[in-house]
Amino acid sequence: MKRLLSSVIILGLLALAPGCNSKTRGNRGIPALGAAESDNPIAVIMNHYAARTFTNGAVTQTELDQILAAGAQAPSASNRQPWHFTVVQNQNLTNQMIPNINDGNILIIISAFDGQNNGQVILDCALATQSIYLAAQALGLGSRIYTGPINTINQRFKTDLGLPSGYSAVTLVRVGRLPPGIDAVSAASSRKPLDSIVTYK
Numbered sequence: 001m002k003r004l005l006s007s008v009i010i011l012g013l014l015a016l017a018p019g020c021n022s023k024t025r026g027n028r029g030i031p032a033l034g035a036a037e038s039d040n041p042i043a044v045i046m047n048h049y050a051a052r053t054f055t056n057g058a059v060t061q062t063e064l065d066q067i068l069a070a071g072a073q074a075p076s077a078s079n080r081q082p083w084h085f086t087v088v089q090n091q092n093l094t095n096q097m098i099p100n101i102n103d104g105n106i107l108i109i110i111s112a113f114d115g116q117n118n119g120q121v122i123l124d125c126a127l128a129t130q131s132i133y134l135a136a137q138a139l140g141l142g143s144r145i146y147t148g149p150i151n152t153i154n155q156r157f158k159t160d161l162g163l164p165s166g167y168s169a170v171t172l173v174r175v176g177r178l179p180p181g182i183d184a185v186s187a188a189s190s191r192k193p194l195d196s197i198v199t200y201k
């Protein structure tokens, strides 16, 4: 039942995916998807971008619940689900990790137990990170993944953050409201063209 609910949430998020135009994809070096692009269920995957500018304003608990549910639904090796999500809303703390952060921005820290199979665990956490990042954007929020502050977090903030014993932070996702009129077409960096990274045999 829980799994079914999570699937419904994910499908709901995909249904909320914002529409876009073919210029977006041309700009990013990937082919257009064709007609009815806004109805395309992978639109949110094709049109994400790492927000550079946020505006002040709260992320609601309803939004947060959906974003966290999307993260929890990520696949993991042997379904171990090794992650823990720490939602940092206290601005005194968020500011120490990302200076001059906007009011209302939250940081979701993805951490995992420092155990064996570390390569797999990091990959699992990366997948949860991506789901959180995309879910926020599917809801019309801005999001950006960070690893820059991770060493500092692990060296100085584990106790303040209440990370579970034996866990270390792997990534964090910043989530917040976007200023009006953000142009996703020019906001996103370009990507390598498919023919330079794909081989068919």
Ligand SMILES: Cc1cc2nc3c(=O)[nH]c(=O)nc-3n(C[C@H](O)[C@H](O)[C@H](O)COP(=O)(O)O)c2cc1C
Pocket: 048, 049, 050, 051, 144, 145, 146, 147, 148, 149, 187, 188, 189, 190
């Ligand atoms: C694993 C990972 C770590 C990242 N760490 C940082 C970071 O520490 N600081 C930062 O400003 N952006 C960080 N980013 C964001 C990337 O720079 C951004 O996703 C990439 O440049 C693509 O930008 P675009 O989405 O605008 O095309 C990170 C992204 C990933 C996937």
